Every structure is written in C-alpha cells, then in structure tokens.
Amino acid sequence: MKGLVDAIRRHRVAAVIAFLLVFPLLMPYQALAINILVFGLFAVGFNLLFGYTGLLSFGHAAFLGVGSYLTGIAMVSMGLPWGVALLLGVVSAALAGLLIGYLAIRTRGIYFSMVTLALAQIVYYAFYKAERWTGGENGLRGIQVPAAEIFGFQFDFLDPTTKYYVILAFVAAALWFVSRVLASPFGAVIEAVRENEKRAAACGYDVARTKLLVFVLSAAICGLAGALRALHLSVVPIDSLHYLLSGQAVMMCLLGGMGTFFGPFIGAGLFLTLEDVATTYTTHWMAIVGAVFMVFVLFFPAGVWGSFLKRIERKP
Amino acid sequence: MEITPSLIALQLVTGIALGAVYALLAVGLSLIFGMLTVVNFAHGAFFMVGAFVGLYFLGLTGNFWFSLVLTPLVVGAIGLVTERFLVRPLYGRGIDYPLLLTFGLSWVLIEAMRTLFGIEGLPSSTPAELRGSVDLGIGFFPKYRLFLIAATAVVVAALWLFLEKTRYGLIVRAGSRDGEICQVLGIDIARVWLTVFAIGTAIAGLSGVLAAPTRAVNPEMGIPVLAESFVVTVVGGMGSLPGAVVAGLLVGVVFSMTSLFAPDLAELSIFVLMAVVLLVRPQGFFGKAGLMG
Amino acid sequence: MSSTIPIVEVEGVSKRFGQFVALNKVTARFEPRRLSAIIGPNGAGKSTFFNVLSGAFPPSEGRLKFKGRDITGLPQHGFARIGIAKSFQITNVFKQLSAHENVRVAVQMRKSRYELFKPRAAMAELGERADALLERVGLVALRERPAADLAHGQQRALEVAMALAAEPELLLMDEPTAGMSPEETVVMMDLITALAAERSVILVEHKMKLVMGICERLLVLHHGEFLAEGTPDEIRHNDDVKRVYLGQG
Numbered sequence: 001m002k003g004l005v006d007a008i009r010r011h012r013v014a015a016v017i018a019f020l021l022v023f024p025l026l027m028p029y030q031a032l033a034i035n036i037l038v039f040g041l042f043a044v045g046f047n048l049l050f051g052y053t054g055l056l057s058f059g060h061a062a063f064l065g066v067g068s069y070l071t072g073i074a075m076v077s078m079g080l081p082w083g084v085a086l087l088l089g090v091v092s093a094a095l096a097g098l099l100i101g102y103l104a105i106r107t108r109g110i111y112f113s114m115v116t117l118a119l120a121q122i123v124y125y126a127f128y129k130a131e132r133w134t135g136g137e138n139g140l141r142g143i144q145v146p147a148a149e150i151f152g153f154q155f156d157f158l159d160p161t162t163k164y165y166v167i168l169a170f171v172a173a174a175l176w177f178v179s180r181v182l183a184s185p186f187g188a189v190i191e192a193v194r195e196n197e198k199r200a201a202a203c204g205y206d207v208a209r210t211k212l213l214v215f216v217l218s219a220a221i222c223g224l225a226g227a228l229r230a231l232h233l234s235v236v237p238i239d240s241l242h243y244l245l246s247g248q249a250v251m252m253c254l255l256g257g258m259g260t261f262f263g264p265f266i267g268a269g270l271f272l273t274l275e276d277v278a279t280t281y282t283t284h285w286m287a288i289v290g291a292v293f294m295v296f297v298l299f300f301p302a303g304v305w306g307s308f309l310k311r312i313e314r315k316p
Numbered sequence: 317m318e319i320t321p322s323l324i325a326l327q328l329v330t331g332i333a334l335g336a337v338y339a340l341l342a343v344g345l346s347l348i349f350g351m352l353t354v355v356n357f358a359h360g361a362f363f364m365v366g367a368f369v370g371l372y373f374l375g376l377t378g379n380f381w382f383s384l385v386l387t388p389l390v391v392g393a394i395g396l397v398t399e400r401f402l403v404r405p406l407y408g409r410g411i412d413y414p415l416l417l418t419f420g421l422s423w424v425l426i427e428a429m430r431t432l433f434g435i436e437g438l439p440s441s442t443p444a445e446l447r448g449s450v451d452l453g454i455g456f457f458p459k460y461r462l463f464l465i466a467a468t469a470v471v472v473a474a475l476w477l478f479l480e481k482t483r484y485g486l487i488v489r490a491g492s493r494d495g496e497i498c499q500v501l502g503i504d505i506a507r508v509w510l511t512v513f514a515i516g517t518a519i520a521g522l523s524g525v526l527a528a529p530t531r532a533v534n535p536e537m538g539i540p541v542l543a544e545s546f547v548v549t550v551v552g553g554m555g556s557l558p559g560a561v562v563a564g565l566l567v568g569v570v571f572s573m574t575s576l577f578a579p580d581l582a583e584l585s586i587f588v589l590m591a592v593v594l595l596v597r598p599q600g601f602f603g604k605a606g607l608m609g
Numbered sequence: 610m611s612s613t614i615p616i617v618e619v620e621g622v623s624k625r626f627g628q629f630v631a632l633n634k635v636t637a638r639f640e641p642r643r644l645s646a647i648i649g650p651n652g653a654g655k656s657t658f659f660n661v662l663s664g665a666f667p668p669s670e671g672r673l674k675f676k677g678r679d680i681t682g683l684p685q686h687g688f689a690r691i692g693i694a695k696s697f698q699i700t701n702v703f704k705q706l707s708a709h710e711n712v713r714v715a716v717q718m719r720k721s722r723y724e725l726f727k728p729r730a731a732m733a734e735l736g737e738r739a740d741a742l743l744e745r746v747g748l749v750a751l752r753e754r755p756a757a758d759l760a761h762g763q764q765r766a767l768e769v770a771m772a773l774a775a776e777p778e779l780l781l782m783d784e785p786t787a788g789m790s791p792e793e794t795v796v797m798m799d800l801i802t803a804l805a806a807e808r809s810v811i812l813v814e815h816k817m818k819l820v821m822g823i824c825e826r827l828l829v830l831h832h833g834e835f836l837a838e839g840t841p842d843e844i845r846h847n848d849d850v851k852r853v854y855l856g857q858g
Contacts (some may be wrong), residue, residue, distance in 0.1 A: 056412045103591060104599045110355050110411050111554060114546040115594065122587040123541045129580050185721035185729045192714045195703040202663075202701070204718040204775055205691030213723065243543065247419055254416065284431060290423025297417045298405060 002312050012261045013179045017172045030160035032276055033168060036269045038229045039252065043170050043264030045221030046249040051258030052293045053214045054184065059100060059120025059244045063219040065241030066123065067226025068094040072140040073133055074238045082145045086170075086227045093223020094216050096123065101215030105208055117243050124241040140236040146173035151283060157231070167228050174221055179261065181217065190214055194259075222249075251293050257306030266305045319576065322454040325469030327576045328569060329452070333461035333570020336468035337527045341541065342548040342560035343472065344519035350555035351488050351512040354403060354414040361422040362517045366391045366524025367533045368429050371438045384467075384525060391521025392514040399513035404506070410445065422538070429535045437534030444530075464526055472561055475515075480558070483547035486513055540583075549588040553603025563601060614677045616641040616779050617662060617693075622671035624657050624719065631657040632833045634671070639826070641778075644805035646820040647810040647828045650853060654833035655784065655813045657696065662811070663695040663781045664688035675779070687767035689718060696768040698784050698813075702756040704788040708767055709752035713739040715774035742770040744765075746800060762793035769800065779809045797824060821845070829853075 008015045019038065027033040046060045071089035074080040080088070100119045107115050127134045134140055144156035157163055181187055189210055192200040197207050230236050239245060248271065256267020274292065278285035301305050341363060348356050356362075369390050373383035398421060406413040442460045449456035478484035487508055524538075531537065544567070552563025567586050574585040593600060618638035624631045633656050639645050649657050659669050667682045674680065675691060686787040688694075702709050715728070716738045729735075743749040751759060756767060765785060772780055785801065786794045802823050804810055814820045820827060821841045829850050830837040837847045844850055 056415070075537045101842060104595050106594055110349075110353065110415065111550070113412070113415060114355060114554075115550060115590075118543055118546045118550065118587055118590055122541075122584060122591065125584045125587065129584070180728070181725050183728045183730070184726055185717055185724045185732065188710075188717060188729055191706065192703055195705055197700060198685075198697075199701045199771075201685040201701060202689060202695055202697070203715045203771060204686050206684075208684045210722075228679045229429035233813060244539070250416065250419070256519070284427050287424045287427030287431075290427065294402065294417055295414060297420060298402070301409070301413065 002037075002046065005309070005312055009261070013172075013176050016175055016262065020168055020171070020286040024161065024164050027227070028190060030164055033234055034164050034274060036265075036272050037167050037171055038232060039166065039224050039248070039303075040265040040268040041118045041174055041225040041228070042222050042269045043249055043252040043256065044175065045218050045225060047253050047258055047264040048178060048181075048216040048221065049214055050250070050253055051186075051210060051263065052258065053190050055211060055215075056250070057104070057116040057215075057218075058243055058250065059104075059116035059118075060111045060218070060222050060249050061241055061243060061245035062094040062100060062120035062123040063097055063222035064226035064229070064249075065236070067223030068095045068230040068236040068240050069127060069134055069140060069226075071230045072143045076140065076142050077149065079135060082231060086224070086231075089227035089230070090220050091227065093121070094220040096223075097216040097219020099243055101212050101219070105211050105215070117246065120241070120243055120246060122312060124238075124243075127241055128238055134236075134238075137238055141234070142232075143230050143234045143236070145231055167232065170224060170228055171287050174224055178221065182261070184215075186210075216244065224306060251289070253303075254301065255293065255303055257303030257309070260305050261307065263303050263305040266302060270304060278297070324573075325454040326457060326575070327572050329457055329465075330461065331569035332470070332565055332574030333464045333530075333590045335565035336532075337523050337564075338544060338548050338568050339564025340471060340519055340523035340526070341466055341545040342552060342564045343475065343557055344516040344523070345545050345549055346555055346557055346560045347475075347488070348513055348521070348550075349549075352403075352407075352414070352556075353411065353508055354418070354513075356502045356516065356520075357415055357542065358422040358425060359418075359517075359520050360538030360540075361425040362391055362395065362520035362538075363524040363541050364535065364538030365394065365425055365429060366521030367440070367537065368433055368438065368535075369521065369527040370522075370525025370528050371440055371533060372433075374443070376408075380445065384522075386521040387525040388518035392518030395517025396510055396514040398517070399510050403513065406415075411429065411437055422542075426535050426538070433535070435535065437532060437537070438564040440528045440531075442529040444501070457539055460529055465528070467526055471519065475519075475557070484508065484511065509526075510594045535546055543582035544586065547586050549600075550590050551593050551600055553600030556600070556602040559602030611724055613640060614820070615674075616676060617811070619658075619661070619668075619675050620672045620674070622658075622661055622668040622673065622784065624654075624666075625669045625753045630833060632661070633667075633834050635820070635830070635833070636671075637655050637813055637828050637835060637838060639828075641809050643825045644802065644810045644812075644823060645826040646814050646824045646826065647830060648814060648817065648820060649830035649836065652832070653830040655830055657833070658830060659695075659698075659781065659783050659813045661708075663693065676686070689775040689777070692776070692778040693781065694772035694775040694779070695781040696765070696772050696783065696785060698787060700761070700764045700768060702764055702767055702771070704757040705755060707753050707755055707760065708743060708748055709739055711767055712742050712770045712774055715724060715739075715771040716742070718775060739770075743772050745771045745773070747796070762789045762797070765789065765793075765797065766800070769797075769804075773804075777808060779811070780804060781811050784815060785812060786814075786819065794819070 022035045024030055028102050042064055049057055067089040070092040074088045075082060079205045100116065102111055103119060104115045117205035128136055148157045155162065181315055189205055192205065193207055193210050201207050201252065226240065252267035252271045253264050255270050256265065257263025274289060275285055278288045345356060345359050348354055362439065366387050370383045370387040373386050374380055402417055403414045406417060446460045446463050448459050450459050450462060474587065479489055487503060548560065548563045548567050551567060552559030570589055571582055572587050575582040616637035619637050622635045623633050635658065647658060649655050660666055661673065664683060664685045664727060672679055672681045675693060711713060713735050716735045720735065740749055740752065746769050748766055748770065751763065756764060759767060786797050798819060801810060819840055824841060827841060827844045828838050830846060831853050835846060836853060837850050
C-alpha cells in the first residue's frame, strides 16, 4: 500500500489529472463535478498559504470573487474575449493579494485571521456598492462564452461535458504550477517559514517577503478558480466575496488534509458532496456541515487524506 | 436634508449608541482572547443568539428587565458548555484550532436559531418603558438609545470592578493561560478559563438583547457583526479592554457620521479605518507593540 | 590597542523595554579570529546584549558595527546574509523536518531564495554540503531523523551546523552547553574551539569554568553595563569582577 501511495505522490500532478479525467463518470451530475473542480482549485490555492505556509487567512473569498467579477466585467462591459478576460481576472486577483497581503502580513499569528477577514470585507462592500459594474446585490449577469470552432471541432461551452474538460485543462495547468512551486527551492523556504519563523529569519530568509509572495501566488490561483467559476455559472453572485465563502475554503482544506497535495481536492469533494446530500434530505445542512467540521477539528485535524497518510507512514 | 450643527450632534450621539454595542462586543472578544488566546469566531453568533433569546423571554414574560438579566445567563451557559467540551481539548494543539472550532460552531448556532425561530427571524420592538424620545437640547433623541449607552457604561464599570478588585480579576488581568499565578493563589485554572469564556459570551449575548430593538433580528444578523467586532479589536488593540471601549465608540461614531455625509460609504468607512490603523499603528491604539507587526 | 578592524563593535548601546533599562550605554569591541565570551551574573543583560549583537532586535540607542560597517537596525534576515550566524539559547530548529533538511535549507539561503520553478532536487550540491556539515558536528548518521526526535545535545549540534551553513565570519552562540550532560558539554566545547580557529566566535556563557578554560577574551557585564574586559587571567584578578561575583553570596 505504501509503495502505491509513494508512487502516486511522486507523480502527483499526473495522478490528480488522471483521476479528474474520469471523475465526471463517477458523479451523478456534471454540475457537481464542475463545482468540485472549481472549488477544489480554490482550496488548492488557499492550501498553499494555510497548509504549506501556516497562515490562516479568512479572506480568500476576496480573490475568488475578484477573479470572478473582473472576468465577468471584462466580458460583459468591455466585450473582451474570454481568454483575455480570464487573464485579467487572475492578474486582478493577484494584485488584490498584493494589497491585502501587504497589510495583513504586518500582523502576527492569530490576528492575521481577523485582519484578512476584515480586509476582504472591504472588497465585498466595495463591489456591493459599485452597482454599475457589478450589479450590486443581484450580482453580475450575462457572462457568455460563445460557441467556437477550434481545429475543426465544434466547441460549445454550454455543453456540461465540454465545459468540464475545458475547465479541467486550466485546473491541470494550475496544479502543475503549484506542484512545481512546492518542489522548488522556494518551496523549501515556505516550509521553513511554517515550521519556525524565527529560525528561518536567523538563517537569512526574509520571512515577510516570503509570506507576501506566497500570498500573491495563492491569490492568483484562487482568482483563476473564480474566473472559471464565472464562466461556469454565467453569473457572479455577490456572495462570492463574502467571508462565509472564505470559511468554506478553510473547511474544505481541513476536511481533506491541509499541507498535503491531494487534501484540498478531496476536501472540496467531501464538502460539496456532503452539502449536496444534506440539502436533499433536510434544510439544516449548515448545522450538519458545521458539526462535521467541528468533529474533524477535534478528532481528525489531519483531514481525510492526512489521516490516511499518517496511518500508512506509521512505522511497523 | 440640511446639515446643521444640532443634526451633527444628534448623529454623534447615535454613533455613540451604536458604538456602545460595538464596545460591548469587543470587550467580550478581548476578554476571551486575552485570557485564552482564542479568537472566538462564534462571537457574532452568540450576539445573535442573545437577541433571539432576549426576544423569546420578552415574549414569554412581557418583562424586558427579566429578559435582560436572563439572556446573558443563558448565553453564558452555552458558552460554558462550549469551552468545557469543545474548546478546552484544543488548547495544547496550536493557535488556530480553537478559532476553527468556533467558526464551525457559528454555523451550528445559526442553523439552530433558524430551526427554533424560523428563517424570517422575529419582529422586535422597543420595550414599552423605554419608548419615545428625550429632548437633549440639540434635538429629540430616542430614549432607548440613551438607555443603551447607560447600560453599556454600567456593564463596563461592573467588569472593571471585577477585574481590578477581585482575585479572579487579578488572574484574568495577568492574562496568561499558563497560570502560575493561579497556583500561587490556590485557584483552579480550568475554572478561570470556564468563567472567562462564559463571561465573554454572556457579554456578547447581552449586547445582542440590548441591540435587538434597534435592528432586524434574524439568524444572519451576527454575520456582519463578527467582521465589525474584528475591526474594533484591531483599532483598539487586541486584549486591551480600554482599547475595546474607546475603539468601539470611535467605530460607531465613524459609521454614523459617514452615514450622514456619504451614506453609501458607511459600511466601507469602518473597514477603511481599520486598514489605516494597520498601516500606521498595527498594534492598535492601546495594543502593545510587538503583539502585532 | 589593536589596529585591526574589530569584527563587531557596539558604541553606546542601550536597550529599554518600557521603563526597564536592560542595557545602559555599553561600548565594546571584539577582535576577529578570537574566541570571546560575554559573562556576568544573572540579570547582567547578557541575553539582551546577545540579542542586539545577533540582530533579534535593534538597540534603543547606540550603534552596532560589523567589520567597520554600521549595521544598526538591519533586519534579522540581513545578519546571516552578511556573515553573522547564531544559535539560540533555547534550541530553535525546524522540528518536523529531518536533520538533513534543516541544514540543507540553511545552506540553500546563499544560493536560492525565491526560485519558483527549478526542482530543488536538481541542486544536489546543497545536499552534499548539508551532509558535510552534519558530519562536522557528528550528526550525519542521524540525517533522516526528524529534528524533534533528536536528543537535546544533538539538537544543539544541529543548530551549530545550521549556523555554519551561512558561512559566517562571526558565530554567536547563546549558552551553547545549556542543558547538556558533561559528556555532551565536552564534545560541544571541542567543536567550538575547533570552529574558533577558522572564524570569530562569541559565546554567552554561565559556566565560568568553561569560558576561563578556552576563551581568549572575556567581556563582563553587570546590571546592563560594561564592567570589565580582558583575558581570563586579567578578569580573574579584577577587583570589580571579584566584588560583583563574590558579593552575590
């Protein structure tokens, strides 16, 4: 078993992509699969900052939302093609990450969570009020990816299967990027900062700058998730920017296994499936998810995948 | 609407009334943080529960004062159970875990109130004894809001007395979860944790029942309140009770004055205030340098 | 009076924590390539002095100079980069990482800090250098062990390896033998003596026997102020020092 897991971890990007390629066949309906893709990426971006660097941000919805809104606005108000709009969404989210990160990193430890939540709420209220661009309370509507012909193939984004695989292409690229970063020298610095900031500084690493760079990368990835979500839903609900969504990223990460490569996706899958099942049977899904989360915090903090890894790594 | 000096003055008093609620919330949050190093992400939810429980008792007994006394007791009891069984197991673990747990708890509390009282919430109104307005010289001002300010002052004063004049208070002020001082004084540290968490949540519940007549009471009402209490805490300085009070009043005034001159920017203004404080003095007005930034 | 530039010197350095004055206008210089120690009774301000020297915090007043260059106010991460490395009083390592990775990441600082795309597995020379340093401090057999699982003395040795990874000209060590058994202490002192032959080393130490035996120069602090400075012999016969230490009762 351990050998198999080690092999999977060595080729982690390929493993995830292989799984995601067949994923739609396992899911009862495509919309859930696409949702898991998008939120999985959201959780992956968040995990870079939380699981790997040790910074608990409660404001990451800001980056998802900025990615969604800027992509949507670029297409609806500026008429830009969706590829360009996507890029704009990602870059805007990264910029937001730079601003919020710069302010938030001035705080330490536990205050960081409070501050990121509150700073993200600035974005929420700002977008709420900017009705002319964002649609305010009603959200942004009318995001449409036109059907196109690429290399002789008819490409209809509205077809769920096509949509899934197009989004998967971007998610795969992002996952590859994250994997490279984690395996890079900078990835080692991130780990060191998470383990012991004082020690990392004594070794000569600029801890604040390192954190800021991770923050921006994390924001960019969440921005991509947001941009893809906008394309998927064709609308951007105002709630995309609310801290409750930030909290969902936190929950997904912990449920799946923070600081692991596969954890966030597993967590997103678990969370969204649980939500899907719970809402079928009851209106009290929020309490159920909240209770499950508390159970994990108390008894399974390593999450599903993290606990599994611990179990197989246990020395005989 | 013409902006006269008396209008500004009235708006200022409105801001203080709003600030009173913020101050109470921040005091509860700071208390829990100072002693337990726990950021209570369920603080807004406890506020909301307080509002509902308060209205429930009001409906049951018809007596506002009754509900005012009972509600913090009930909410504090919930806080007690929370600390004892949910938060305490996490103290050794790492600074984020109690925070995460209280976040999950907030979801459960919100849903619980939805189930008990319905998703629409409850209608709230000013208790009969406190209806009407008072002539302040600068204009007429709702009696209830004056009461709010007075009630907050009383609670803060009582808390101050507790902290300054009692043994328990001494330990809380020492502000450490490790509690060598407890051993010296022969007090069971676990009981102190319990008490502090219960008091902190009770104060949140109290601010809820006090605030109920001034706003819509629904299960979601605590959600923005959490963010707002964080703003107050950052501005005032985490773990500082005078900071919580001063910052609470300041934030309330900033909100209400912005409502007068640029109503669209009111919610935004307090968060911008926080951002400015973060740039200029990250530890907050009363915070200790090195605690933040 | 030496004509060489001191490896590090402080001029009129004071440090206040609120009302409390931990250091009061201390002026001292340390010559290069020496094994020096900072000593003094409890509360003398040794730790605070160490923290200023090593960049943990800036002084409230006064200047800190390294090889003649004013580095007052340099942020912590700048110190290792210019050649000042330290080990902490309470062992401070990367607990969940292996001994090898602890040192490897310390070694990496000189070569790469922000590279995002290169796989670090390709930087084999860093791993080799890390193993060489582990060998130096006698830990290479334990290279795969998580640092948290190492014995106390081994963790301290690991810290030394990490400090050496920065290729420092000045090595600062805060009570390097604290909490060690007599055997471990001997090993550590031998290591320190060997290191002092190649670079400047400044210790903060409690144990007088150790410093008297191996150090070339001592700086004595008392109540946050400069008391005396000289060779162990000079210090041993210094009336002020004797009064301060014996007067402790």
